[in-house]
Structures are given as structure tokens and as C-alpha cells.
Amino acid sequence: MSAIEKRQNLDITTIRKQFPILNRKVNGYPLVYLDNAATSQKPQMVIDAIVDYYTNYNANIHRGVHSLSQEATDAYEQARKKLQQHFNAAKTHEIIFTSGTTHGINLVANGFTTLLKAGDEIIVSALEHHSNIVPWQMLCERTNARLLVIPMLPDGTLDIDAYDKLLSPKTKLVFVNHISNALGVINPIQSIIQKAHEFGAAVLIDGAQSCAHIKPDVQAIDADFYVASAHKMCGPTGVGILYGKEAWLRKLPPYQGGGEMIAEVTFEKTTYADLPHKFEAGTPNICGGIAFGVAVDYLNSLGFENIEAYETKLLHYVTDKLKSISGLKIYGDIAEKTAVISFNLEGIHPYDVGSILDKLGIAVRTGHHCAQPIMDYFKIPGTVRASFSFYNTMEEVDSLVSAVIKAKQMLA
Numbered sequence: 531m532s533a534i535e536k537r538q539n540l541d542i543t544t545i546r547k548q549f550p551i552l553n554r555k556v557n558g559y560p561l562v563y564l565d566n567a568a569t570s571q572k573p574q575m576v577i578d579a580i581v582d583y584y585t586n587y588n589a590n591i592h593r594g595v596h597s598l599s600q601e602a603t604d605a606y607e608q609a610r611k612k613l614q615q616h617f618n619a620a621k622t623h624e625i626i627f628t629s630g631t632t633h634g635i636n637l638v639a640n641g642f643t644t645l646l647k648a649g650d651e652i653i654v655s656a657l658e659h660h661s662n663i664v665p666w667q668m669l670c671e672r673t674n675a676r677l678l679v680i681p682m683l684p685d686g687t688l689d690i691d692a693y694d695k696l697l698s699p700k701t702k703l704v705f706v707n708h709i710s711n712a713l714g715v716i717n718p719i720q721s722i723i724q725k726a727h728e729f730g731a732a733v734l735i736d737g738a739q740s741c742a743h744i745k746p747d748v749q750a751i752d753a754d755f756y757v758a759s760a761h762k763m764c765g766p767t768g769v770g771i772l773y774g775k776e777a778w779l780r781k782l783p784p785y786q787g788g789g790e791m792i793a794e795v796t797f798e799k800t801t802y803a804d805l806p807h808k809f810e811a812g813t814p815n816i817c818g819g820i821a822f823g824v825a826v827d828y829l830n831s832l833g834f835e836n837i838e839a840y841e842t843k844l845l846h847y848v849t850d851k852l853k854s855i856s857g858l859k860i861y862g863d864i865a866e867k868t869a870v871i872s873f874n875l876e877g878i879h880p881y882d883v884g885s886i887l888d889k890l891g892i893a894v895r896t897g898h899h900c901a902q903p904i905m906d907y908f909k910i911p912g913t914v915r916a917s918f919s920f921y922n923t924m925e926e927v928d929s930l931v932s933a934v935i936k937a938k939q940m941l942a
């Protein structure tokens with residue numbers, strides 16, 4: 531273990547033992563997992579919570595009088611409470627369980643169909659994930675509202691002067707990610723939100739990429755809506771949250787019809803259940819919600835200050851090392867970013883680099899990272915993206931760097 535790892539407050543050796551998958555070999559080499567921006571690995575605590583649920587108290591929730599159903603309901607609602615505290619929502623019923631970020635975005639976009647009229651404007655950023663662009667295009671098709679885009683500057687940050695000019699009384703909704711999954715750049719969401727509010731527009735923040743690295747606080751940033759996925763923060767796939775300010779959630783119509791979201795149903799008229807159930811039609815991912823709560827407990831037990839401090843050291847270490855390789859270009863190489871490195875080797879296709887890294891047991895992402903507009907901007911087919919978590923080590927950075935040098939030699 532390097533000196534840098536010893537100086538900080540996380541015991542990385544112990545932490546790594548809590549993630550069974552990190553013991554794996556891939557193609558004969560120890561796994562070096564650097565695809566954390568796509569999904570994080572899961573600690574034993576989360577895996578145990580999933581096994582415990584199906585082993586001991588699997589039952590449908592909110593309907594049964596029997597004990598198992600009560601236990602499952604209690605655990606699920608306790609998880610909601612934990613998530614409320616973690617995201618710092620004012621009220622528990624402002625936390626809606628979803629299947630993930632994409633679902634949360636679609637829920638809001640669909641709800642705004644009834645709130646927009648022709649000529650209204652929606653502003654999104656050029657740094658968005660595809661899941662953030664398509665639902666708004668669909669909303670604009672339904673309502674004849676206009677979609678405006680905050681452009682990106684060459685360093686990978688948003689052009690805030692251009693944003694100021696886009697805002698107007700016609701702006702009804704602004705939509706940006708806290709951190710870009712393609713470049714790792716941290717957006718100035720607090721001022722983006724404040725400026726939108728001056729025009730009475732609602733703001734939806736995509737926290738999918740930031741939640742594993744920066745402690746979210748929806749009240750401090752004054753977001754109207756906030757979405758996240760459990761699987762990027764050590765929880766299981768297929769579950770996430772939508773936070774919405776109560777007043778906004780009351781304004782939005784239900785998204786899907788079904789069981790659990792109604793108060794009373796007759797063929798003449800149905801009345802909807804109160805929040806949060808109005809948006810939770812059908813049997814939810816009960817086990818996933820409970821395990822999401824456990825994942826959040828786990829992250830908080832490590833401490834977000836510690837996670838941030840360590841990941842920043844990792845970022846500086848890997849950035850310096852990679853920059854020493856001639857012909858290597860890093861995109862979005864600015865101070866305000868998380869431990870995501872998107873790069874290319876001059877004249878070499880990112881896919882070829884990724885394939886060689888995989889043969890050496892190193893998992894990185896290659897391609898457009900669901901953010902084609904960013905790639906178009908740089909006029910590249912994609913990048914190699916290495917994204918780090920607190921369980922990654924300096925030795926793993928060294929393995930990455932040697933492998934990139936090897937790939938360069940092989941492919942040049």
C-alpha cells in the first residue's frame with residue numbers, strides 16, 4: 531500500500547475485503563474495475579440484505595395483514611426514511627421509489643405534459659446522458675414546447691453566459707446533471723438552480739453520477755426534483771429515487787395507473803392515493819429498496835468527506851501519470867471534477883485500447899458513454915473512460931498506466 535493511501539481515513543485494504551467481486555481474476559489477471567461510472571460493485575452488506583430478504587421475509591407490501599407482509603412493509607418504509615435523511619428531503623413522502631434515474635426523469639417529463647403549453651421552453655445541458663435528452667424531446671413533441679441547450683465550452687464545462695441568455699419567462703423547466711458521466715465534470719448546480727428560480731422555472735437535477743461521490747442535499751441546493759440510481763452507489767440495479775418538493779409532486783399527475791397508487795376505484799371514477807404512493811403503481815422492487823437503504827448506510831459509515839478526499843487523491847495521481855504519456859489527451863481536464871478520466875491515444879481507436887486493457891484484466895468503458903453530443907463536439911468517435919471508486923487503489927492506477935503504455939506500443 532502506498533504512502534498516500536495510508537495517510538487518509540479510509541482503510542482501503544479492509545474496504546476491498548467487503549467487496550467479494552474484487553477478488554476475481556479476469557483473463558488470468560486480478561480484476562481492476564474502473565467502470566464505476568457505469569455501475570458500482572456491491573459490498574457484502576448489500577448482498578446479505580438481498581439474501582436475507584428473500585430467505586426470511588419476502589412478502590408483498592402495504593396490503594397484507596399477515597406478519598411477513600408487515601415486516602416487509604416496515605423494512606421498505608424504513609428504507610424510504612433512510613433515503614429521506616440521506617438526500618435531506620424535508621418529508622418522507624417526497625421520496626418516490628423508482629426503477630432508477632431514467633424512470634424518475636420519465637416520470638417528471640410525462641407529468642409536465644399537462645403543465646406546459648406551446649411556446650414554453652425547457653433548457654437542458656449539452657453534457658447530458660441520452661436518458662436526459664430523449665424524454666424532453668418527447669415532451670416537446672407532445673406539447674409543442676421548445677428544447678434549448680446550454681452549450682459546452684472546450685474545457686468540458688457549461689457555458690453559463692449562454693445559459694443566462696437562454697433563461698426567460700418562457701422557461702418552465704431546467705434540467706442538468708450534477709456530474710457528467712462522460713467527463714466527470716462537476717456542474718455549478720446551485721447557481722443554475724437559483725437563476726432558474728428567478729424566472730419561476732422548476733429544476734430537475736440528475737444525481738446519478740454524483741451520488742456515490744458527493745453527499746446529496748436537495749434542500750441546500752433547493753432542487754425541485756432530484757433523481758438517482760441505487761446501482762451507482764453500491765446498491766442493486768432496478769431501483770432508484772425521485773425526490774420532488776411536495777408542492778411539485780402534488781401538481782404532477784400520476785405517471786402509471788395500477789395497484790398501490792389508488793385510493794378508491796369504480797368504473798366511473800378513481801381517486802388517487804396520497805404521496806408517495808400516487809407515483810408507485812404496482813408491486814415495487816421491495817428487496818431493491820431495502821438494499822438501497824443498506825447501501826446508503828454503508829457509504830455513510832465510510833463518510834463522504836473521506837470518500838471525496840481519497841478519490842480526489844486518486845484522480846490527481848492518475849491524471850499526472852496519464853499526462854506523462856505522449857500523445858494521450860484527456861477530455862474535461864479541469865479542477866472541478868470527480869475521479870473520471872476520459873481520454874484517447876492519438877491516432878488509436880478507443881475500442882482497441884479498451885480491448886487490450888480487458889485482456890490485462892482492466893475494466894474500462896469505451897465509446898460515447900451515452901453522451902453522443904459531447905463526442906460530436908470534440909469530433910471523436912468516443913473515449914476510453916476510467917472511472918474510479920473509493921475501493922480502487924494507487925496500484926490499480928499503476929496497472930492502468932502500464933497497460934495504456936503497452937496498448938500504445940502495440941497499436942502505434
Ligand SMILES: *Cc1c(COP(=O)(O)O)cnc(C)c1O
Pocket residue numbers: 567568630631632633659661662707709710711736738739759761
Ligand atoms: C447512469 C446515468 C443515468 C442513467 O441511469 P440509469 O440507472 O441507467 O437509469 C443518467 N444520468 C447520468 C448522469 C448517469 O450517469
